[in-house]
Amino acid sequence: MITKETTRRLDPDKVVDSALGIADDEGPAAISFRRLAAQHGVTAMALYRHFKDKDDLLAALGDRLLADVVLPEPTDERWDVQLQNVLTAFVTALREHPRVADLTLLRILVSEPGLAMAERIMELLTEGGFSVDDAAEVGRQSISSLISLVTTDPMAREVSDPVAREDSLRMKRASLAALSPRRYPLITAAADTLICPTSRDRYYALGIEMTVAGIRGVLREEKQ
Amino acid sequence: MITKETTRRLDPDKVVDSALGIADDEGPAAISFRRLAAQHGVTAMALYRHFKDKDDLLAALGDRLLADVVLPEPTDERWDVQLQNVLTAFVTALREHPRVADLTLLRILVSEPGLAMAERIMELLTEGGFSVDDAAEVGRQSISSLISLVTTDPMAREVSDPVAREDSLRMKRASLAALSPRRYPLITAAADTLICPTSRDRYYALGIEMTVAGIRGVLREEKQ
DNA sequence: GGGAAGAAGTTTACGCCGTATGTATACGCT
DNA sequence: AGCGTATACATACGGCGTAAACTTCTTCCC
Secondary structure (H helix, E strand, C coil), rough: CCCCCCCCCHHHHHHHHHHHHHHHHHHHHHHHHHHHHHHCCCCCHHHCCCCCHHHHHHHHHHHHHHHCCCCCCCCCHHHHHHHHHHHHHHHHHHHCCCHHHHHHHCCCCCCHHHHHHHHHHHHHHHCCCCHHHHHHHHHHHHHHHHHHHHCCCCCCCCCCCCCHHHHHHHHHHCCCCCCCCCCCCHHHHCCHHHHCCCCCCHHHHHHHHHHHHHHHHHHHCCCC | CCCCCCCCCHHHHHHHHHHHHHHHHHCCHHCCHHHHHCCCCHHHHHHHCCCHHHHHHHCCCCHHHHHCCCCCCCCCCCHHHHHHHHHHHHHHHHCCCHHHHHHHHHHHCCCCCHHHHHHHHHHHHHCCCCCHHHHHHHHHHHHHHHHHHHCCCCCCCCCCCCHHHHHHHHHHHHHHHHCCCCCCHHHHCCHHHHHHHCCHHHHHHHHHHHHHHHHHHHHHHHHC
């Protein structure tokens, strides 16, 4: 007989939820044991029953993001098309929590969903013609680029407070507007785009396309 | 007549030097006002005369890295060859201080050397056929990828203590070695490369080539 | 059902951190 | 000489991660 779970007052999964919420609103620096504990009506030290230390908690956040990746089923499309779909699935999961997206990097080769994705990417790269070792290096670099695509998403920063966000944008705009168009003609011409790209979807689509194009490009060079 | 500088006891440039040293040895988290102050025989609060707050100090670190970029002179080589050289110069500067390389991102459009590099990159991209706005987006993404190339350099982490480094590598190796080769045949086959690439120079060369290849690739697609 | 065993949560404390506020010192200029 | 200002110091506050020792609650076995 399963007893009612009044005993386990603290659910680690819910703590991770809270931490993600805090990070989404105020950035990862705002995550603290004391604050999480307070949100769950518990002492800070209670969290140490469930997380070895703060790194362990952050690892759990990374694992959560990776678990949210919805890996597409293999098809009979070309390897690079399938790869693009896998990478898109990865980015789609990270986009939900851009401020902590980089926590996934260290967990990919540890968590089960991360390993599954890595293996799949290696499959597709070797199918495309890379050696196993080259696939490893190219795959790592691609993943790393896409993570930074998400963490540096110019439209996702400081979403918490729309007022602060507008202020920050105004300041950046002013800073670029103050530049001499003579000395920096292209930067001043592209100021709006540099500060904030036109479309978020286009931003991500372009980032993923560049990554896949880069992979195709080095493949051609390796093959001569 | 210039008096002897016994008065200005604290040189902000030297403080930045110290901070870079600390970050190189122990990571950016080890940088603290108190520690820097102690190293310079001064109180923590004295630093506030020279840096508005910690973000300001970190911005100064970013500016320092950007100032160390040695931008190659324009030549009459193809735009993409020149671009590769500019990006290589950028990466070369960042590699000196991989743990804080990401501090440059926010300073590129602020510091003079950063602006000079950005303008140069935009020039080459538009020469290649990108519109000004596309050049902005592609350039941003490239810079961001290269920064993450440096910050995630697998051979630069925890260089401080060779013993700890070896331990960490051993643990990772063991973790991958414990995987089922049946379920993860490619990951286990590439384990060594995934943990630590063969050559550092090759790692960086490949990263830069992928970036430039990605740029060429999306250019072709945009043009149809 | 009673009592041991262990897990979960609390208390307290230490040594860090960034930084707000107020005060003393010493130089450069008139 | 003396004033203004730049520089550095002293003190303090609230927050952080976490080590160690404690209480309390569950569970499970006899």
